[in-house]
Amino acid sequence: MRNFVITFLLLFLSVNTSAQEQNSRERVQIFYYGWYGNPSVDGAYHHWNHEILPHWKDPKWNNLGNYKGGDDIGANFYPSLGNYSSNDPKIIREHMKMIRESGVGVVVLSWLGKDSFTDKSALQYLDAADHFGLKIAFHIEPFYKNITEFKEQIAYLIHAYSGHHAFYKKEGKPLFYVYDSYKIAPGEWSELLSEKGGQSVRNTDLDALYIGLWVEKDDSSFFDKAGFDGFYTYFASEGFVFGSTMANWAYLAEYARKRHLLFIPCVGPGYSDTRIRPWNEANFKSRDNGKYYEKMFSAAIKISPELIGITSFNEWHEGTQIEPAIPKKAGTFTYEDYGKDPRFYLKETKRLTDQFLKKK
Numbered sequence: 001m002r003n004f005v006i007t008f009l010l011l012f013l014s015v016n017t018s019a020q021e022q023n024s025r026e027r028v029q030i031f032y033y034g035w036y037g038n039p040s041v042d043g044a045y046h047h048w049n050h051e052i053l054p055h056w057k058d059p060k061w062n063n064l065g066n067y068k069g070g071d072d073i074g075a076n077f078y079p080s081l082g083n084y085s086s087n088d089p090k091i092i093r094e095h096m097k098m099i100r101e102s103g104v105g106v107v108v109l110s111w112l113g114k115d116s117f118t119d120k121s122a123l124q125y126l127d128a129a130d131h132f133g134l135k136i137a138f139h140i141e142p143f144y145k146n147i148t149e150f151k152e153q154i155a156y157l158i159h160a161y162s163g164h165h166a167f168y169k170k171e172g173k174p175l176f177y178v179y180d181s182y183k184i185a186p187g188e189w190s191e192l193l194s195e196k197g198g199q200s201v202r203n204t205d206l207d208a209l210y211i212g213l214w215v216e217k218d219d220s221s222f223f224d225k226a227g228f229d230g231f232y233t234y235f236a237s238e239g240f241v242f243g244s245t246m247a248n249w250a251y252l253a254e255y256a257r258k259r260h261l262l263f264i265p266c267v268g269p270g271y272s273d274t275r276i277r278p279w280n281e282a283n284f285k286s287r288d289n290g291k292y293y294e295k296m297f298s299a300a301i302k303i304s305p306e307l308i309g310i311t312s313f314n315e316w317h318e319g320t321q322i323e324p325a326i327p328k329k330a331g332t333f334t335y336e337d338y339g340k341d342p343r344f345y346l347k348e349t350k351r352l353t354d355q356f357l358k359k360k
Helices: 002-026 089-101 121-131 147-161 186-193 219-226 246-259 286-300 343-360
Strands: 027-032 105-112 135-140 173-178 207-212 231-232 262-264 308-309
Touching: 002 121, 002 343, 027 089, 027 147, 027 343, 089 121, 089 343, 105 121, 121 135, 121 147, 135 147, 186 219, 207 219, 219 246, 231 246, 246 262, 246 286, 246 308, 286 308, 286 343
Parallel strands: 027 105, 027 308, 105 135, 135 173, 173 207, 207 231, 231 262
Antiparallel strands: none
């Protein structure tokens, strides 16, 4: 009997410790893109054959074409898994395994609405995440035209997936990152996100933690009115905008504290997007063998945030990924790489995440 009690207590303590570690890991959340496709799984390339984007005002950068996919992709780095499909179950499991090994607890899945390419395998991602002890949150892309459509899409998302064990909830509520939230006027958002709004989600089954994107300094007026529960900075290019400038994070943290909002600073290993934006060299940020990543993480840790976002696991087009990359050439072009270890940034993420979680 005594041995049974001891065994039971050890099992209880082990399960409880594991649950506590999982809750701690959920404080680090990584942006993930499930928009890639290839001919063998999807019938055609998706995103690997990215177009070369035109400049917003200089016509010399117009009509430069697309990458073909295969060896020639729309990215400055080349993935070790090649031109994979985001709908391939083996890839989904491999990615969730990598993310688990990196120490991150929440995968923030980019989402473009009901029946979109990014919705196609959402249940597969939830199941795979659950297998590896991860949670899935959703990054709402700006595909909707107005608040009414946004509400309809959120209703679908919550009703379709929130019952899944791996669907991320904070304090019992879903948490949604809302990219480019500034494209809708704050007064319109208030109709949805304030308790007295005409289309309010508050105290309904659509209530959630809605996190808007902070870009410029005067976005304070937007968040004073819109009704969001917090804000995040997303961009991994230091100095690109006010929100992505590390020196401004103390100001943002204090703004959030005074208004009881959640501030999520976002860090990244570097930024390199000149394959798809050849005119954007000014925003290139060298990885500097991991030092850039460490600097961003240290700046975020310094302000003691509740959550940290990582941009990104696999946004290959902008060169912010931590997914393994390999050396490769395509014609006269040489892809960037991580040096001797393709998994270097998975390991760095684990090391830096552990530093963050040990502080608090």
